[in-house]
Amino acid sequence: MTEGETERIGSMRYETAQYWVHHSDEAVHVQLKEPCWILSSAVLNGGLVQANHILNLRVAKNRDGDKGPFDPSEVTLQNYGIERGWEGLTVGMMTAADADSFRRASRVEQGVEVTALVTVGISNARRAGDRAECRDHFNPEAETGTINMILLTNAVLKRPALVEAIITVTEAKAAALQDLGVRNPETGGIATGTGTDAVAVVSGPGPARIRYCGKHMLFGEMLASTVMGAIAASLKR
Numbered sequence: 001m002t003e004g005e006t007e008r009i010g011s012m013r014y015e016t017a018q019y020w021v022h023h024s025d026e027a028v029h030v031q032l033k034e035p036c037w038i039l040s041s042a043v044l045n046g047g048l049v050q051a052n053h054i055l056n057l058r059v060a061k062n063r064d065g066d067k068g069p070f071d072p073s074e075v076t077l078q079n080y081g082i083e084r085g086w087e088g089l090t091v092g093m094m095t096a097a098d099a100d101s102f103r104r105a106s107r108v109e110q111g112v113e114v115t116a117l118v119t120v121g122i123s124n125a126r127r128a129g130d131r132a133e134c135r136d137h138f139n140p141e142a143e144t145g146t147i148n149m150i151l152l153t154n155a156v157l158k159r160p161a162l163v164e165a166i167i168t169v170t171e172a173k174a175a176a177l178q179d180l181g182v183r184n185p186e187t188g189g190i191a192t193g194t195g196t197d198a199v200a201v202v203s204g205p206g207p208a209r210i211r212y213c214g215k216h217m218l219f220g221e222m223l224a225s226t227v228m229g230a231i232a233a234s235l236k237r
Helices: 074-083 159-180 218-235
Strands: 006-008 012-015 019-023 027-040 047-058 090-095 103-109 112-120 147-153 198-202
Touching (some): 027 090, 027 112, 027 147, 047 074, 047 147, 074 090, 112 218, 147 159, 147 218, 159 218
Parallel strands (some): 047 090, 147 198
Antiparallel strands (some): 006 103, 019 027, 027 198, 103 112
8 A cells, every 4th residue: 555545445364564454244353463552442351451453343233133143242252252263362342334334544654654444333423522322320321333443553652652642543533524524413413423432552563662643743643644534435435
């Protein structure tokens, strides 16, 4: 891919110096060639962990219905990797988005690469601050729709940069939805995401080291532009 290019990937497997990616109708699987630090909001092993795999698994839109073969749960995500003989820790998220929504966008500057892998479903698009449907802190129930983002780089991200990267790519997601006029179907307000989004940012092996990645920094620009390009390409499909 050339700098800034966005592409659609069908069911296939490809390799870089850092990882393998396998995309199929049922999942996006990133296998890291060596364990990396990952900061995520994933269902399985979310938070800050050192992991070998990232899984974005398609699930039924209706948890009790017949729209998909999987029950969305931590156990399902864990078992998916166990059944395939994966070794090491897996960070796992879920999506009800169509397999065709998968897009990859990459950018390289000064030897530093950033790649965004996204799946995009907006059936439950919402605006941050809108009244939440689930009014119980302890018994959450939520629809599945979901914009899931996996951000990969060959640079080492120091821990403050990992946190700042989450902020930057979340703002980029909101900006992409704003540019495309995506709205909360309940209120009509411009959506900033969906009710079930997830994100994972992977720190690479180096040798480049990143300390800051906000909107003043080239690395922050690269993160945001890849996310916005991938989401826009997916929604315009």
